[in-house]
Amino acid sequence: MNIYLRLVYRNLRANLDRASLFFELIFPLFFIFVQGFGLNGIVPPFEIGNGRVISYSLFLAAGAVTLTVINGGTNAGTQLWFDRKNGMFEQILMGPFTRAQYILSIIFATLIIGVAGSLLVFLFAFPVLGASFNPSLSGVLTIAAALFLGTVFFGAFAIALSVALKSSETFQIVSTFAFFIFLFTSSVFFPATSAPSAIQVASLANPLTYTTDIFRAGLFDAMTPTVSLELGILALEAVVMFAIAVIVFHRIRV
Amino acid sequence: MGVNQLSRLYGDKPAVDRVSFDVERSEVFGFLGPNGAGKTTTIKMLTTLLQPTSGGANVLGFDLKTEGRKIRERIGVVQQQDSFDQGLNVETSLDIYGLIWNVPRTERKTRIEEVIARFGMEEFRKMPTVDLSAGQRRRVQVAREFIHDMDLLFLDEPTVGLDPIVRRALLDYLKERVHKGLTIFFTTHILEEAEYLCDRIAVINQGRIVQIDTPENLKRRFGSARAVEFKLLQGSSEALASALSSSADVTRLVQDSGTGAYRVTTTRPESVIPEIYRLAERHAVTVSSIYIAETTLEDAFIHMVTDDENGRETERGLG
Incomplete structure (x- = not known):
């Protein structure tokens, strides 16, 4: 069996907390069915690009699906912390693996969690909202790219954070705080263009904004010329964050 | 390797x-x-x-x-x-x-x-x-x-x-x-x-x-650190142990918590044994058994490490 498959399988079996996973799925559904339905009556449908007009509940549902990407990212940091706390980090690095293979295996496991979580939320939420889709091939590829790049960014971010911080408790607090900043300066809950100017500026640097915008464009066939630009920026951010994670990870003290 | x-x-x-x-x-x-x-x-x-x-x-x-x-x-x-x-x-x-x-x-x-x-x-x-x-x-x-x-x-x-x-x-x-x-x-x-x-x-x-x-060779080469084991009729005596530990001929003194026997690591058992009897008399306790124990690897180890540390001390002093 391929070395990555073996390590990813181990990461998924050994380091995933089922209760946390359950709540990571509940969290976006809570937004969709409580906040989405609550605000749907007072927020009129609006255009998201390419002439596509959708209800607020659908707008939020798409944002909440990408929320699982961020949750998946937290998992990457947690996996690394579990291994460091339980002595398995050194044990694996003294085995027939390289550091790059180990860190990539965490990213791949995170991708599986992030994409599978997004799909589950999507499959559960959208039929209930009464939405029907007929996405084009380019739309599906766009969605896949958004989820992939978003998960790589947030997975790498969480890994870098977990290496930099001295305890798992600090990691949990700082990552929760950081992810709330990402969340509320993105276009998950509202279009970035209608936010206060300071948040608009922050949203331009926020990879979750691009993940969400690209996901929505692919899902609702709302492709505009800016989607390609957003994909490029998100890809660049993901590559830079991954490089940072690799550099920080190589300096980890054993 | x-x-x-x-x-x-x-x-x-x-x-x-x-x-x-x-x-x-x-x-x-x-x-x-x-x-x-x-x-x-x-x-x-x-x-x-x-x-x-x-x-x-x-x-x-x-x-x-x-x-x-x-x-x-x-x-x-x-x-x-x-x-x-x-x-x-x-x-x-x-x-x-x-x-x-x-x-x-x-x-x-x-x-x-x-x-x-x-x-x-x-x-x-x-x-x-x-x-x-x-x-x-x-x-x-x-x-x-x-x-x-x-x-x-x-x-x-x-x-x-x-x-x-x-x-x-x-x-x-x-x-x-x-x-x-x-x-x-x-x-x-x-x-x-x-x-x-x-x-x-x-x-x-x-x-x-x-x-x-x-x-075996380590024990033989560094076996000059011998061990004397003894027991007291009264079980133990802190005063005797304290006085014996400060003796120049004693490298280490430990008491077995199970048997109560004292084990003295020394290079000169011939002078430590009379010293034990002298201290026992002074502190009004009785030695019930005493013998020179076979050198163990632990004794040799302590000797090697102590010698090395003494050597380093001397080096530092000369430096």
């Missing part, structure tokens, strides 16, 4: 200072030293976890600095610290460890059954590793390394937390594996274990190798 002038600095301080030694195939090589002597740092370098600051080594025919991956494919390591997969039970944990080492499924099953039987893990094989006692978890950690193939096994204090029966079973199992061709690099603070298992022993102190020889 050939180690040549291997060093590791932490800041300006050498944790390991130009150590050199060879380990032969199918040899059990003991690496003994006080806490902080550099044993674990040496193991971390030889297992490629830590880069040496200078020097090098050839492990199983591969260069330590450039062929780390090839070395890691053929070694096993039991770290001093705990290591376990918290989300798994014992059996699954062993299975997944074998899987990441790419051991075929049928082979994994056979080996898991073997180590479960050999390490007495039947009764807790289905228990989550997080719920195990420290000794049980240590057993799993040691047993796990025998799921995959290897030519060289690094054991960093593997018997910590194990009861005497399991400890002896482990040492016997290691001997069996050595007869089948395994080479072992072994650290411990329990010197009876080292004496039982090791073909040769290196003593390291403050990062430097002090001596390398067979256990």
Whole structure:
């Protein structure tokens, strides 16, 4: 069996907390069915690009699906912390693996969690909202790219954070705080263009904004010329964050 | 394995200072030293976890600095610290460890059954590793390394937390594996274990190798540190122990908590024995038995380390 498959399988079996996973799925559904339905009556449908007009509940549902990407990212940091706390980090690095293979295996496991979580939320939420889709091939590829790049960014971010911080408790607090900043300066809950100017500026640097915008464009066939630009920026951010994670990870003290 | 002038600095301080030694195939090589002597740092370098600051080594025919991956494919390591997969039970944990080492499924099953039987893990094989006692978890950690193939096994204090029966079973199992061709690099603070298992022993102190020889030779060469054992009719006497400890001829005095016997490490038993009787009379206690004990590896070890530290003190004084 391929070395990555073996390590990813181990990461998924050994380091995933089922209760946390359950709540990571509940969290976006809570937004969709409580906040989405609550605000749907007072927020009129609006255009998201390419002439596509959708209800607020659908707008939020798409944002909440990408929320699982961020949750998946937290998992990457947690996996690394579990291994460091339980002595398995050194044990694996003294085995027939390289550091790059180990860190990539965490990213791949995170991708599986992030994409599978997004799909589950999507499959559960959208039929209930009464939405029907007929996405084009380019739309599906766009969605896949958004989820992939978003998960790589947030997975790498969480890994870098977990290496930099001295305890798992600090990691949990700082990552929760950081992810709330990402969340509320993105276009998950509202279009970035209608936010206060300071948040608009922050949203331009926020990879979750691009993940969400690209996901929505692919899902609702709302492709505009800016989607390609957003994909490029998100890809660049993901590559830079991954490089940072690799550099920080190589300096980890054993 | 050939180690040549291997060093590791932490800041300006050498944790390991130009150590050199060879380990032969199918040899059990003991690496003994006080806490902080550099044993674990040496193991971390030889297992490629830590880069040496200078020097090098050839492990199983591969260069330590450039062929780390090839070395890691053929070694096993039991770290001093705990290591376990918290989300798994014992059996699954062993299975997944074998899987990441790419051991075929049928082979994994056979080996898991073997180590479960050999390490007495039947009764807790289905228990989550997080719920195990420290000794049980240590057993799993040691047993796990025998799921995959290897030519060289690094054991960093593997018997910590194990009861005497399991400890002896482990040492016997290691001997069996050595007869089948395994080479072992072994650290411990329990010197009876080292004496039982090791073909040769290196003593390291403050990062430097002090001596390398067979256990028998070390005892013979450093056996001038003899031991006198005695018992008091009254059980114990703090006043006598305190006075005896401060005697110039006494290197170390310990009391066995079980038997109550005192053990004195000394280079001059002929003067320590009258001193014991003199102190007993002064403190109104009676010596019920006294004899010169056979030199143990522990006595030789203490002598070597004490000599080395005295030598360093003198060097510093001259410097």
